[in-house]
Amino acid sequence: MTFVIVLKFFHFFSLLLAGGIAVGSVVIQRAHLAAGAPPSPPTARAMRNLGLLGLLGITLLWITGALMLNQIYGSFIVHAAWWGNFAFYAKLLGASVIAVLSVVVNLHMARASAAQRPPNAQLMGTAAIVGRIGLFLALAGTAIAFTGS
Numbered sequence: 657m658t659f660v661i662v663l664k665f666f667h668f669f670s671l672l673l674a675g676g677i678a679v680g681s682v683v684i685q686r687a688h689l690a691a692g693a694p695p696s697p698p699t700a701r702a703m704r705n706l707g708l709l710g711l712l713g714i715t716l717l718w719i720t721g722a723l724m725l726n727q728i729y730g731s732f733i734v735h736a737a738w739w740g741n742f743a744f745y746a747k748l749l750g751a752s753v754i755a756v757l758s759v760v761v762n763l764h765m766a767r768a769s770a771a772q773r774p775p776n777a778q779l780m781g782t783a784a785i786v787g788r789i790g791l792f793l794a795l796a797g798t799a800i801a802f803t804g805s
Contacts, residue, residue: 660727667720674713677706682784694774704765711758718755735801743800750793757787 684703688695695703725732734744761783768775 660724663720663724663727666716667724670713670716670720674710674717677710677713678787681706681710685780700769704769707758707762707765711762714751714755714758718751721751740801740803743797745797746793747797747801750790750795750797753790754787754794757783757790 681703684695684699688699694700725734732744733741735741761780764779765775
């Protein structure tokens, strides 16, 4: 039980890390869009570092989540009702979308930075929309799947 508590601590910490960075990044991007100015070099470096920290948070969420799943349930059956398990799989789908998107955006940002050009606005806009869909699936799936029998 102590191991599960430690896992939950790091799981919630990772959630706070990834979520806070996501919100902060949106605020920074919106401010620069509204100003019509690109970020300064130090701000661009900070945004790149935030993206990597966000990816670290997402990775820790996956690791701690998988370990908790094994410790608490012993399998991918987390709910007695079929709809609870369906919601859990929707949560995994949403979390997978977010993880893949984070890798793609981080790679794109690194390439754009190396080429000293701004990131592709269309890709970033699409990533934001797809990320919101993934976030909705992950949060709604979690809320439904872990409500008890």
